[in-house]
Amino acid sequence: MQQLLVTVIVRVIALFTVIPVHEFGHALVSYKLGDPTAKNQGRLTLNPIAHLDPLGSLCMLLTGIGWGKTPINPYFYRNQKKGLALTALAGPMANVLLALVLIALVKVMSLVALMVPALLGSAFYLFLIQMLGLIAQINISIAVINLLPVPPFDGFRILAFFVPAHVTYKLQEYQTYISLAVLMLLLLGFLDWPIQFLTGFIYKGLGFLTGFIDLIARAIV
Numbered sequence: 001m002q003q004l005l006v007t008v009i010v011r012v013i014a015l016f017t018v019i020p021v022h023e024f025g026h027a028l029v030s031y032k033l034g035d036p037t038a039k040n041q042g043r044l045t046l047n048p049i050a051h052l053d054p055l056g057s058l059c060m061l062l063t064g065i066g067w068g069k070t071p072i073n074p075y076f077y078r079n080q081k082k083g084l085a086l087t088a089l090a091g092p093m094a095n096v097l098l099a100l101v102l103i104a105l106v107k108v109m110s111l112v113a114l115m116v117p118a119l120l121g122s123a124f125y126l127f128l129i130q131m132l133g134l135i136a137q138i139n140i141s142i143a144v145i146n147l148l149p150v151p152p153f154d155g156f157r158i159l160a161f162f163v164p165a166h167v168t169y170k171l172q173e174y175q176t177y178i179s180l181a182v183l184m185l186l187l188l189g190f191l192d193w194p195i196q197f198l199t200g201f202i203y204k205g206l207g208f209l210t211g212f213i214d215l216i217a218r219a220i221v
Helices: 001-017 017-032 054-063 080-115 123-146 154-159 166-175 175-188 194-211 211-220
Strands: none
Touching: 001 017, 001 054, 001 123, 017 054, 017 080, 017 123, 080 123, 080 154, 080 194, 080 211, 123 194, 154 166, 166 175, 194 211
């Protein structure tokens, strides 16, 4: 029961942080490339309400896999193929950056707890640290999933930059079937191992980048 409660809390928090950050990343880069569509529709914001999609939100709460909707218009880009790839990459990268911030925050809070013994006895404080760590992992997982090189994921638009147009068009013809197949594989757990492996690898990499906090902790404690 406790684990279920933790899962629900994490997914609700993720819905209002992970998805908006991801979609804001798309909107910001698209705007920087000359596309005012997201800004004109009020999507160039971190306000979660602006980015939530009903079906995507429900899926996030039920399965931990969700999405939002960021309107873009590639006709504003000087180079449409490159612009689409950069805009697509921005979403996952925004999640990775948020994960980096959260991992650093977890380390700082852990250091503070070691310096203030009363915090080690605070169930809420320790629970908060656990939540932040889990949300960091979800950010990375969402980034990894979105980098799958098949439609409708961001990875497909990145792949389209490197492959001939006829390959892209052929994949788009079967987008509905591919999307359903990948969604089923995700829900049935067949992609769990590679996603968990890549998530863990990136998490360790971000842990390395925040290693200076560990050095400070060793020097102080």
